Each structure stands twice: as structure tokens, then as C-alpha cells.
Amino acid sequence: MSNTTEDSCAASVAKGNKTATVKAECSENRTEVDAFIGQLSLDPAEEYKTNNKRRGLALIFNQERFFWRLGMSDRHGTNADRYNLERRLKELNFDVNVYENYKQEEVWNKIYEASEADHSDADCFLLIFLSHGEQDHVFAYDGKISIPDITSMFKGDKCKSLVGKPKIFVLQACRGDKHDDPVTPACDDVDSELKTNEVVVDASAIHTLPAGADFIMCYSVAEGYYSHRETINGSWYIQDLCDVLHKFGSSLEFTELLTLVNRKVSMRSVGNCNDRSAIGKKQVPCFASMLTKKLYFRQKK
Known part of the structure; x- marks a missing residue:
């Protein structure tokens, strides 16, 4: 004082x-x-407890199609994302539930069920939304879903069995209307391989949102920019997230893994696209971590 x-x-x-x-x-x-x-003694190496009976529940909401009145384009390639995520998360011992093209009420019902479930024998909780986005919302088949309303359902006063456990939210959606221009790196040690299928974007914008202790919000792109998705192979972010999860998911600390995903996505650039102004543009994901310990997904015995 x-x-x-x-x-x-x-x-x-x-x-x-x-x-x-x-x-x-x-x-x-x-x-x-x-x-x-x-x-107070703070151990920088302290980890979240991950020796519970279950890894935890993973919900994947995959929105490919939308009600015509919303004026949203179909998200071609998103099924590749869903398949890759389901496969990689099962490798890490998650209990994966996939929901395809759900309406608002159906989405809320599933999220409510998850928030009311008993997670006492689980290490963590994971929710993934593959969709279009707008400000602090993502889209279900027939309307918007509020991201703050989703995360609030898993805070300590609402979901007591997840208190002190990691709550992971992954959002594959656009967060703005800007393309990230390329900058020539100081060295040429960069993967120059480009995908050949067409690149499109997930429409509109999502803003970074605080959630609370033991939450981590993972975004496919930094706020204000386009998130790119290939019409055959799926989104850049989910492709690279799944690749890194496959190679390092059981050995690398989770925020370090996400940083590696950031680097991998940042090496990409738009190749084949109907929008000629997008050719050569870049993308960098980001995450907002409120985790209080290190998080590992080591294989369960």
C-alpha cells in the first residue's frame, strides 16, 4: 500500500x-x-488432474446447411472437419457426440443436457462449433446461438461437477471481413505447399469473449479476419488442429499445442479461390486461455 x-x-x-x-x-x-x-507457493509445473475414469464429454455441432431465410451459404468441406475431429478426439479417449445441422432449440437442449450431466469422473469438457459466425454468436440451422450464454452454463454456479476442471471451447467460424495480407519472413524455412481445392470463408464476425477460470476459448482466426475453409479438405484450422492432435495430442501441453497450430496455419496462403483478391492471403488462429494449470491429454492406462 x-x-x-x-x-x-x-x-x-x-x-x-x-x-x-x-x-x-x-x-x-x-x-x-x-x-x-x-x-503462497505456486508450482509453475502444476498440472490439471487427468487420471479420472473418463477423459470427458466432447460435443461437436457441425452446421453445413442453414435455413434459406438466413441467407447463409452451405459450408462445403465441414464434414471433413467433423470426421477428422471425431477420429482424433476418440484417439485421446474423449466420449464424442456429433450433432448435424441442429436447430436452435435442439442445440440448446443438448448443451443443457451436458451442463446438467455429472462430470465428476471426467478430466474435462470440450465443445466444438463448426458454423458461420456473427459478433458474439454462432449459427444453428435456423438462427443465432449466443456464445456467452453457452459458456455461462458451464461455470461453477451452474455446473458444479466441472469446478476446477478445464472447459474447452473451439469455434471454427469467421471473425471479421478482412483478409490477412502476407508478410515476407526473415527466413525461407516455410512450408510452401498449397492446397489445390477452392478456398472459401465462414461468413461474418465473432469477438473474443472472456469466460472464467479454467476456461479456454480456441478461435480459428484472430478477431476481425476471415477464417478459410477448403471445399473438399475442410477448414485450415481444423485440418491443422487435427494433424497436431494426432502427432502430439498425448504428449504436448495443450496451450503449447495450440501455439503450434497457430504456426502451422500461419504458413498457409490462399491458392485456388473464385475471389481473385483473396489469392495469397493468410490466416492466424488465436486462443484466450483462462486455464490455471498445465493441461495434458496423456493416454489413459
């Missing part, structure tokens, strides 16, 4: 000869707080 704060603390209640007593109490309180903080 600064001298200014100390003086104001004493002055706020000081009346005549009480000043010295109150000032001493403020000083004593400051010393006790500082001493308590100093006694």
Missing part, C-alpha cells in the same frame, strides 16, 4: 486523537496481507 493510500485510510476516519490508532491498524492490515501473499 502506498503512502498516499495509507494516509487516506487514516484520514477517512481520523477524528482528533484517533488518527494514530487507525493509521496503525491500516499498517498492520497491509503487513498481514503482504505476508499472506508472500507465503
Whole structure:
């Protein structure tokens, strides 16, 4: 506590000869707080407990088609993402449930069921949404789904069996209307291989959102930019996330794994696209971590 704060603390209640007593109490309180903080022992290597019976539930909402009134294009290639994710997550011992082209009410029902389920014997929880996006929403078949409303259902006061456990949300959707221009790197040690199928974008924008302790929000692209999806192979982000999960999912710490995914996606550029102005454009994913320990998905015995 600064001298200014100390003086104001004493002055706020000081009346005549009480000043010295109150000032001493403020000083004593400051010393006790500082001493308590100093006694805290933080182990930088501490990990989340992952020796529970189950790895945990993984929900995948795969939205390829949309009600015509929304004016949303079909998301060709998303089924490749769904297949790859389901395969890789099962390799990591997740209990995977896939929901295809669900309407708003159906999505909410499944999310509510998951929030009410007993996760006491699970390591974590994972939810993935493959869709178009807009501001702080993603789209179900017939309308918007609020991302803050989704995450709020898994906070400690709503889902007590997930308190202190990682809650992972992966959002494959556009987060703006800008293309990321290429910048020549200082070295040429970059994978120059380009995909040959057509590249399109997931329409509209999503904003980065805070969620709470032990949450991690994984986004296919930084805020304000297009997220690219190939019409045959699927989205860049999910392709590379699945590849890295396959190679390092059981050995690499999760935020380090996501950083590797960022690097891998950033090496791509748009090759074959109907929008000529998009040729050569780039993409960089991002994640917002509120995790408080290291997270590993080591193979269960």
C-alpha cells in the first residue's frame, strides 16, 4: 500500500486523537496481507488432474446447411472437419457426440443436457462449433446461438461437477471481413505447399469473449479476419488442429499445442479461390486461455 493510500485510510476516519490508532491498524492490515501473499507457493509445473475414469464429454455441432431465410451459404468441406475431429478426439479417449445441422432449440437442449450431466469422473469438457459466425454468436440451422450464454452454463454456479476442471471451447467460424495480407519472413524455412481445392470463408464476425477460470476459448482466426475453409479438405484450422492432435495430442501441453497450430496455419496462403483478391492471403488462429494449470491429454492406462 502506498503512502498516499495509507494516509487516506487514516484520514477517512481520523477524528482528533484517533488518527494514530487507525493509521496503525491500516499498517498492520497491509503487513498481514503482504505476508499472506508472500507465503503462497505456486508450482509453475502444476498440472490439471487427468487420471479420472473418463477423459470427458466432447460435443461437436457441425452446421453445413442453414435455413434459406438466413441467407447463409452451405459450408462445403465441414464434414471433413467433423470426421477428422471425431477420429482424433476418440484417439485421446474423449466420449464424442456429433450433432448435424441442429436447430436452435435442439442445440440448446443438448448443451443443457451436458451442463446438467455429472462430470465428476471426467478430466474435462470440450465443445466444438463448426458454423458461420456473427459478433458474439454462432449459427444453428435456423438462427443465432449466443456464445456467452453457452459458456455461462458451464461455470461453477451452474455446473458444479466441472469446478476446477478445464472447459474447452473451439469455434471454427469467421471473425471479421478482412483478409490477412502476407508478410515476407526473415527466413525461407516455410512450408510452401498449397492446397489445390477452392478456398472459401465462414461468413461474418465473432469477438473474443472472456469466460472464467479454467476456461479456454480456441478461435480459428484472430478477431476481425476471415477464417478459410477448403471445399473438399475442410477448414485450415481444423485440418491443422487435427494433424497436431494426432502427432502430439498425448504428449504436448495443450496451450503449447495450440501455439503450434497457430504456426502451422500461419504458413498457409490462399491458392485456388473464385475471389481473385483473396489469392495469397493468410490466416492466424488465436486462443484466450483462462486455464490455471498445465493441461495434458496423456493416454489413459
